[in-house]
Amino acid sequence: MAAQQHRRLIRAWPKATSLRAPLFASGLTSAGGIMGLLGVAFKFYETTWNKDNPIALPHSFQYHDWVSVVAFAALAFSLYYFALKPLQK
Secondary structure, rough: OHHHHHHHHHHHHHHHHOOOOOOOOOOHHHHHHHHHHHHHHHHHHHHHHHHOOOOOOOOOOOOOHHHHHHHHHHHHHHHHHHHHHHHHO
């Protein structure tokens, strides 16, 4: 049973790797991890030395809900446009 599943996975591998979606998703995952570590570093800086975040933007457009909707729409469009095309050989 396991050998048959393994053979099916091996046969399906070239089709799965010909898409950009796995590469795109892994890039988004790693970028999210890096930004999370950067956020931890800034929070450590704030709490250790009791200073404000050195790159903090003033209260402006970033605190509105539509900014999040636009960012999510841009991410969804980039996933649709870039990740669903097959790789060129």
